[in-house]
Amino acid sequence: MRESRLVTARRKRGLFVTFEGIEGSGKTTQLRLLARRFRRLGVPLLVTRQPGGTPAGARLRRLLLHAGSLDPRAELLLMFADRRQHLTESIEPALAAGTVVLCDRYTDASRAYQGAGRRLGEELVDLLHGSFCGLDPDRTYLFDCPPETGLARVSAARGSRDRIEREALAFHRRVREAYLSRARREPGRFLVLDGTKPVDELAALLVADAGALLGTR
Ligand code: TMP
Numbered sequence: 293m294r295e296s297r298l299v300t301a302r303r304k305r306g307l308f309v310t311f312e313g314i315e316g317s318g319k320t321t322q323l324r325l326l327a328r329r330f331r332r333l334g335v336p337l338l339v340t341r342q343p344g345g346t347p348a349g350a351r352l353r354r355l356l357l358h359a360g361s362l363d364p365r366a367e368l369l370l371m372f373a374d375r376r377q378h379l380t381e382s383i384e385p386a387l388a389a390g391t392v393v394l395c396d397r398y399t400d401a402s403r404a405y406q407g408a409g410r411r412l413g414e415e416l417v418d419l420l421h422g423s424f425c426g427l428d429p430d431r432t433y434l435f436d437c438p439p440e441t442g443l444a445r446v447s448a449a450r451g452s453r454d455r456i457e458r459e460a461l462a463f464h465r466r467v468r469e470a471y472l473s474r475a476r477r478e479p480g481r482f483l484v485l486d487g488t489k490p491v492d493e494l495a496a497l498l499v500a501d502a503g504a505l506l507g508t509r
Contacts (some may be wrong), residue, residue, distance in 0.1 A: 306336070306387040307505060308427065310398040313435035314468050315457050316442030316449075317487040318494065322435065323394050325495045326502060330392060335506065338386040341396035343374040346381045357454040364410035368417070371402050376424045384427070392506070398429060400474055405456065408470030409463045431505055433498060434475050437487035439464035 311319040327339045344353035352374045356367065375398070386393050399421045407414040439461055446457055475482035483501055485494055 304390045306389065306391040306393055307431070308383070308387055308393050308395070308429045309502065309505075310395045310400065310429040310432045311435070312397060312400045312404075312432055312471060313487060314437065314439055314442045314464055314471070315453075316445035317435035317437050318445075318491070319433070319435045319487075320396055321491060322433065322485075322494055322498055323396055325491070326498050327394055329495075329499055330394075330502075336389075336391045338382065338391050338393045340378070340382060340393065342378060342398055342401070343371060345374075345378040345383075345395070348377050349374040357456065359455065362455075364406060364412055367410065368402060368406040368412060368420070371406065372420050372424050375399065375402075379425055379427060395429075398432075399425060400432060400434075400471065403474055404467045404470040408466040409459065411466075414470070414474075429481060431502070432475075432478075432482050433501075434471055434482050434484045435487035435494075436468065436472060436484055439468055441488060 311323045313319040323339065327337060330337050342349070343356055344350050352370055356362070356370055356374075362370070383393055383395065399417065402417045402421075403414045406412050407417045443453075443457065443461075443464065446453060472484070475484050483497075485497060487494075
């Protein structure tokens, strides 16, 4: 009896799905397409992002992307301030209510950008994650593409780049490699997708994978 109640409770918890990749990798487009599909199916959904998923986070996002310059550790701490607020105010209550959470970036972005890009080391990021967040995604979609391709897409779409997008190519190469290396270490959580593939092809892969995840809960 007690066991069956536990199973029911676990089934009711939502699903936490994150979207990761370098600049211009196509992750946000795919997140929106999957969200549209889930909405049509009537799946309870929270579509959100980091940094910037709460009112406080929106202010932190402006600071993080447009401040003149930031010390790398200060940048990392602000990312975690945003993340902590986002988790407690929005993500955790949504998951507890059975909502599927689609989040554009999460701690893997700090591992890749601050850990590798800024060379602070993944251990420091893992330490902060363990102390302040703890929650890991059920699934992470990593969109991989060469930084040259991604940055060209950003410029074509927006014409200008923010503080982090303006970093040197070597920075973005480190970010890409760190993402891929994390994915190799956690093959059960990550699904790596080739971000140079056609949008429709990628969308079909995601619908199949996320649909299966939902179906097995
Ligand atoms: P976005 O434009 O894809 O929403 O991402 C915002 C920028 O913030 C992007 O350049 C990646 C960066 N970022 C980090 O450097 N560390 C982090 O932890 C997160 C969440 C984002």
